[in-house]
Amino acid sequence: MGRAEERRARQRGGRRAAPKSRRSSATAGKSGIRRLFTWKKILGTFFGLCLLGMGAFIVLYMVIDIPKGNADAKLQSNVYKYSDGSLLARAGDRNREIVGLAEVPKPVQKTFVAAENKTFYKDAGVDLKGTARGLLNTIAGKGAQGGSTITQQYVKNYYLTQEQTVSRKLKELVISLKLDREESKDYILAGYINTSYYGRGAYGIQAAAQAYYRVDAKDLTVEQGAYLAALLQAPNQYDWAIASDTGKKLVKARWNYVLDNMVDEGWLNQSDRQTMKFPVPEEPKADPSMGGQTGYLVKAANAALEKQLVAEGTAEDAKQAEAMVNQGGWTLTLNIDKKKQAALEKSVKQQLTSKLDPDKRKVDGDVQAGAASVNPKTGAVVAMYGGEDYFKHYMNNATRADYQPASTFKPVILAAALEEQAKTQDGKPITASTVYDGTSERPVVEDGRKVGFAPENEDDRNYGPISVQTAMNRSVNSVFAQMGVDVGMSEVVKVAGALGMDTKNMEAVPAQTLGSMGASPLQMAGVYATLDNHGKKVTPAILKSAEHQNRTVTMPDAVGGQAISREAADSVTSVLTGVVDDGTAQKSVAENPGRDGQQVAGKTGTSDNNKSAWFTGYTPNLVTSVGLFGEDPKTHAQVPMYKAGGEPRINGGGFPAQIWAAYTFGVMGDVTKFDLETQQGAAVEPTWTPTPSQTPTKEPTQEPTTEEPSSSPPPTSEKPSSSPPPSPSTTPPTFTPPTAPQTTPPGDGRDPLDPVRPGEDE
Template identity: 50%
Template sequence: MSDASPPSSSDDEPSPDATPEAGPPSAAAPAPGPAAPEADASAAHTARSRFGGWPGWAPRPPRPPARRRSGWRRLLPTWRLVLVAGAVALVALLGSLVAGYLLVDIPEPKSAAAAQSNVYLYADGSQLARVGEIDRENVALDDVPEHVRHATLAAEDRDFYHAPPVDVGAMARAGWNMMRGGGRQSGSTITQQYVKNYYLDQRQTVTRKVKELFIAVKLDREVSKDEILEGYLNTSYFGRNAYGIQAAAHAYYGKPAKELNVAEGAYLAALLNSPNAYDVRANPGARERAEARWEYVLDGMVSEGWLEEDERERTRFPEPRDQNPSAGLDGERGYLVEAVKQHLEERGVVDEHQLAAGGYRITTTIEPARQRALTDAVDAQLETALSEEREQDSWVRAGASSVDTETGHVVAMYGGRDYVEQYVNNATRRDYQAASTFKPFVYAAALENDSTNQKGELIGPSTKYDGRSGREVVSRDGSGTGWAPENEGNRDYDTVPVSEGMDKSINAVFAQMGVDVGPELVRDTAVALGLPEATPGLTEADASISLGTATPSTLDMAGAYATLARHGEHREVLLVSEITKDGETVDLPEPERGEAISREAADGTTAMLEAVVRGGTGTAAASSGRPSAGKTGTAENDRAAWFAGYTPELATVVAIFGQDPETGAQRELYGAAGQERISGGGFPARIWGQYTQAALEGQPVTDFELHQPERREHDDSDMGSDEDDPDSSSDPDSEDDPDADPDPDSGSEESEGPEGSTGPEPDRPSTPGGTEPGDSGSPSAPDSPGSPEDGGSGTPDDNPPAVEDNAPAAPGGAAEPDQGAVREEPPGEATATDADRAAASGG
């Protein structure tokens, strides 16, 4: 027998009833009986089940269980799913593109006759102005010089003739930039811009952008590139309410488009990017940016081979002519409308192209009664003093802004006497130095940052500073800075407290304080209070920032002073309370608000400025009959005079500027309005006083609720002789009698008036080299103040400061070349003798 039978235990005998286990078939096995087929099948199945295969095969190893994804991998799709989803998305995208191309037709062109007006309303709902007439005259492309066409392409789309009608990459970049909060970018080709101008509207929506894309592709297939360029040139907005190249040529240069030269064509092409921002006549402060954009266009023409390099070098900037405003914007209305348009654009609500399309109803924050009160104050205090017989009077420009301290709303604004005659808004222009109205920001920065003087003492109203004119400013490490600004008339003061330095606006005090605090902290405080970071001169100025060399607008300054009135809480200044488009409300961004500086710092500054109005350089503002705080400022050579002040209810800034009506250059105001000189304590303070009294008439008188400030009366007992300061110039006997007549030699203050009374001296900063921003004139010679060329009378108050040694780039840092001094307002003095004038001028 074979041993293939199933094994059994060697110790136990098998049971007679046991069923033997099946085993592999053997040759020696007995022949099967009648049930052999069934037995064979059963045996085979059993063998396969037990051994995993057919007889003679190796057993199949057990299959490992499937590994399941765990953790975060469970959330990821498989590659098969990704592949399927991508294929579906691609098919859907292609299908939508095909459907969009088939479904979107080229619409009928917009009709100029269908253009709507924009309605501007006062705060009470009464109409301020209605603007909306269209200035357009179409011309054939052949009537547009080739160099003008090339300039347009260089500015907007240099690949126009050999590129697709849609730049998908540029659109994606623009969209990404907008999502990151980097501002709006068009990302559009000339074809797309033409579609938007001619067929669609200016709304920034996804639906409009998709339509623009499909129409641009269809249009490019149906018409020539020349036809598209012609349409673009005839429909684009160039500013000054001019649509199309023909209207723009007349608006800016008084000639038809076919007579434009290369320089003029390049300037008009530059305007396409942002017309209002690059109009150098309506916005003098934009000249640098406008010229840079103009040069970009010319350089593009050279790089594309459309302009020879030598001709490019010979090309000079083409000055546009004065704007001819719409008749409906005469008087003060034009200034208000332009300010509102600028405000909406800066806040990103709507741009000038959208406004030009019309259909907006805009409710401003301007209150009619207060607007009339401000205009009446300027007329009564300034305009009545001007005469057509004096050349200097033709240079006088006035601007003012008034802000409600509680809401931040601009309730009144004076931009000029008539928008049709003087179209530059003097309330919003940023090209004249703020002068000593900037000094409160220095003091506020000192209080906010617990700054100390050179002796390590905390800066406060009683902190003593050396007031000598021409004293070198010392850096924090005790080394000299090389900067020694002069006081007005080169007048010396002994060691004086900060309170006296503020009252008399002593440059030596605040130049040193600014270095003690640090120019960066002074700048940060000014911005926190409300000045725009982009204020001209704010970033460039170093130590000289303390003396007001930056050039904010009256609106900027009113917003910053309103923050002081609100005890350090900043609220964004607003000019618009509501806006609708075709009856639908347009969302306005939430105004910014928050703590700019601590209440202690703000209230301490207010307490200091209250004394300036009570008995310092700003006493004329006390005519308001209200608790008031403020600061005067007068720019070098009397090119500008300021008064910035506030009550608990209103913050108002008034400024008078000197500007040549023909050239636009800044001019000195010596002799204007029959005065020897113009200072912030004169016309601006009196305008402020009359307006504030009228604007608050009928309202209860409220005091500043100061948070435990170190308040002082103007007798300034802290200015008296000090045991530790034998050099103090104050007279304790005179302080006991506030009604005593001030002694001109004692350093006390008087307000000045148009009647020729002596008054507070102006605070006047100078730019490097003694020139003003935007003034191409040469610096005044240190030894020739009051010369006939300056229109001065030769009194010490008229003397511009001598050009000082260089102001430091930072405390202890390198000097900045030709940094001039800043003039301030000293107390009233008797008429100077020839000897006095010679001494004051250093002669």
Template identity: 55%
Template sequence: MSRAETRRAQTQRSARRAPSGRGKPAKGGAGGGKRTGIRRFFTWKTILGTFFGLILLLMAAAIILYFSVDEPTDPNKSATLQSNTYQYADGSVMARTGQMNRENVTIDKIPEDVRTAFIAIENKSFYKDRGIDVMGVARGLFNTVRGKGTAGGSTITQQYVKNYYLTQDQSPTRKLRELVISLKVDQRMEKDDILVGYLNTNFYGRNAYGIQAAAQAFYGVDSDKLTLEQGAYLASVIQAPSQYDLATAGPNGTRLVNIRFNAVLDNMVEMGKLDPAKRKTMTLPPPIKPKPRPGMDGQKGYLIQAANDEMEEQGIKEGEIAAGGWNIVLNIDPKKQKALEEAVNEELESKLDRKDTKNRPQDQSVQAGATSVDPKTGAIVAMYGGQGLTEKSESNALRTDYQPGSTFKPVVLAAALQENATTQDDKPITPNTLYDGTSRRPVKGSKVPFAPQNQDDRNFGDPMITVQGATDFSVNSVYAQMIVDVGPEKVKKTALALGMKDRRGWPDDQPAMALGTMSANTVEMAGVYATFDNHGKKVTPTIIKKAEHKEGKFTPRQAIGAQAISRKSADTVTKVLTGVVNDEGGSGNKVRSSAYEAAGKTGTTEKNVAGWFTGFTPELVTVVAMFGEDPTTHTQVTLTGTAGGGRAGGSTFPAAIWKTYTLAALKGKETAEFELKEADMGASQAPTRSASPTPSTTPSTTPSTSGTPTGSQSPSPTPTKSGSKPPTPTTSPTTSPDPTKTNGPKPPDPFLLYTSPIPRYSSLSLITYYSLKCGGCVG
């Protein structure tokens, strides 16, 4: 076969092998072979198409996600919980209440360099980014793998969103929602608002949520007093609060928090926010030792109770207070508060045996309450509410279920002076006006029969005694007549003007009202006597100095008001009450001291269920009361037998507490004397009276309450000049004149309960009997 024939044969065979209709060889490789299997998908067209397809798919998913995830309208529950902070008048923290130890602050309460410290370690691009930082997330993951803690994976906006709106759950779904909400929050909010929200919602350890609570927990200061170094430590500790707390950290925790602290400062230098030379001088400031969170122990619970009550009276609802976020500064002086608590413990609690129910049953029933007020400002500077909230849930200082007894008598005198009242024989009522001091003498001019007995059923005078003497010795028969002379309705008007409350059961037209048969608490009575001390300008005691809330407003009550009674009337009452303390035999002479000038009045109620001493100096008005309350039934019971003794009235434990407290509260201070230039004692009259009060020997047809104690000290023969101090201070101002030198009988031991037979009431109806029953309200 020739060569030409051979070539034709080969061509024919190749043609037969070629695909039908196609004479072109396949591309790719010798012999025109094609790609098979997975290789045929990896062309540049398929790869490029897939890439752009994924991009479009992700963009579509992002758009759908953005519009499907709404920004929450309400924060999570824990983000809004705050504590209420209560401070003493000097600014020191007394207590924090609430489920969450948090107090939100505004951005101006956080120093700028402290804010920058958090930005430097958490999110250097905070003021430039859009709320998320993809590179930051990647960097955070990388650092987590490496075990480094120099940068976080989330922006400050993301962390704020997580803290404020979401939870600490680490699921992918929560993370996606966090990213979307962060974008929306960044569009809606100012950067400074996001930053302060972040700082207020962080957990810092030591049960501290928010930078204010953290500043107090770690350094004992408010957030606006933080230094840069302290702020840098707080910015460091949030990454691992328990591990990085230097007070409890181990070697590794200490090393790591120091690394992070230095990273904060180095980053600030890098950002141009810190001078490199200054940076070299900075060291980590050790935090203070952890302290238990201030709570409701001791008297704190009662003080908080009083503050909350006052806020509610001013229109702040209970729910608004309970929601937290309040910073409440009280008028309480911590030194005076401590002095009052110590005085109660020393003069009362230390003498009681509350565990010996067999031999000292009465001690279980004793309750004490007290309020101390600055008469110039109306500030409640100290308050005693009881043994503690665990023993008694309501404050004895605020209770109104007991009568004030004879501490009300000065109100009757004030009304008489203010109304220019006269006696039944038209003589003006002044401190020197004479009254019949006979015990059980029926009052004249009253529509309601009343014939009260005096202390220990004694007659005072022969039979006349001055109003000053009747006040010194707390003579019931005189004041029962005086309130009739003035008019009970006018006395009530004066009482309300002085600050007492018109509660249910006020005996409008009853002469027994002179003996304090209405209800009152220690705060009210402190206000009444502070008004006397303040020359008649009304004093409304207030425990709150100021209260602030980010979203609330509170205006403390006006403590000093207008003239309630004239200065002349107020100063005259004060002058008379100095006699109660200074005159020999005065019911309040147990509190007499050369350290101060004082005025005051005792009060003991019917059946000896309550004893009061209300006293004041030019600087301080203090009301001390003790109550008999059955611990099981909460009924009123007698105080007789307290501390294993006898009668326990206003001149006993309350007066002792008052003196001990006042001496401590005024220690080291220059005390003043009363300015009573307008006091008018009236024309001087010498009473015709026997050498000493004598028991009534005239049979009485009017009833009296048998066994009623007085609480007043037994009177001595001759009162000294009203308001004068004893010529020589004694170590025991309670000493009475020697009864053997008088013409009368020896006064009974004031601690012994007086008892007498119950008189027959054959000619009296039960209605009349009960109208006379308060004849036993004495002292």
């Protein structure tokens, strides 16, 4: 037997079979998986799915035809109603004039391509990657995220709708491919610029050219065209007349982006590009139906609806939400009470605007008024005053948040102290009867050291030892600056946010105790409404309901959970009754003939250099915040209001409190009392009567732009009354020694981190 035969015999003898019998079950399982998932099967499945998808797409391509353009036929006006269902306004009539592409200068045409779709002249009408991403996001419930070509945007605007569904996106893809094959690029571009919405009610480039530059589309410059092209990304946010500082920066950046893209594509000469300047648009034209307060109310309602459409996922972003609202067909019912709205407008006219005479005093033309009135039990915005007239001043003074709320922030500091059960530097609990050092320009102390902040009291008055209650009544800056540090400024900011203030950009520094952040009357009305509602969070809501055909948008609940404890909120309310009965609002509010025994809480405020003046006050059933703002009508810069209305200085206890009282007492109905769970507040009387020192009144730190400020004392309406204080409580306040020497160190007492000069905060 040869060697080969012997080897085969040994193999047949079973020596190679032994390992087979010892194989583990895991090895066998792996072999089974390998047999199930082979490369051939994986590739086969992949290509099978690809073929299936291609087949499905071919079927869709064959089934879906380019529909007749019907978007214009479906566009309707929006209807706006008061809370009782009566008509407020009807707005949204289409403002469009179709123009041929030949009527638009070629360089202007290219601005839109440079802004939205640089490959427009080369692509097949779709962006496959962007569309695929949009489909996946829609399936995942995240909405689309860009990637649309000009062709796709035109198809969405003219042939389809703005809804975010998979079927709509697939239709958009197929129609865009077919349209690109059947029509010229010029036809598509003309359709795009004629159907897009540019803001100001302008649909199409011709209407936009007139709305923003008072010219026909054929006369637009490249610079102007680049602005209109940039505007399409966010028409409302980028409208120069109403844009915030951030919005203006963004639209300028996009304008530069458009022109730079044109240079890159060879559509614009670099040397010409260097000489171009941003073309500031004209002010919007008047729409008679939006005059007076109507325009402010309609815009505020639209903004609320747009915000909710994004929040509930109906719109993917603010731009799409705005497009959906402006498409029309909505019936919006506002929370605005028709009678209260008329009463607020009448009050502002009688108490303020009728007393302003810009021909006699130039500064009178700088005074802007804003107000918001809220039901604290429901959160409904029942009245709003945005300005003298929507067409004379497009910025809504009730919702603008660029002016300092000044001393109307002091109740927030006290609320934080009570909520956090804070103590003074000497370890004494902070209550309405706690005594502080009210010396003007007294250095603020933390842990035995000065923090570099020494605010000046109004007119540099020194009060010496003074209770928190009296300090609130007299609005003593030095007391609340120290209290803010005692509580901890981070805690103060936290409570401010809980009450409803926007704290994103609020630094936790002592200078904030003077109310040096920005806030709107609507926002401050919400803060005080939360206090009025015993600490339950109130978010002012202007929109009651919104319906579109068979669909209703569910509005969020305006009243939420407990923001701060009831005891803390009620204690602050009790203290604020003292501001009215024995403080800076006494003459205008407490002594008003229309009060009729109504219990009122509130706080005045006057910001640095008299650029803003406030009164925010409330009864158990109504909260109203009134603000006056100094604004240059040409530059829109903040300016002082000294001598406006013939007064040496506009204080919160003057015009704002007078407007508040005339309005509130005129609509309040039955006299009511606060239901408070607290032992603190206006009933607490100090054991001494603080007397301001006879320090001469200082000149204002910055002169007004038109006239020299008066060095005389503020109007008597701002000064506390000399009438006796309320009867004392059974428990007199305990004296807390001053926490730092009362001598004023050299220097101006300014916080090096804060550029605002304190001293006129009331």
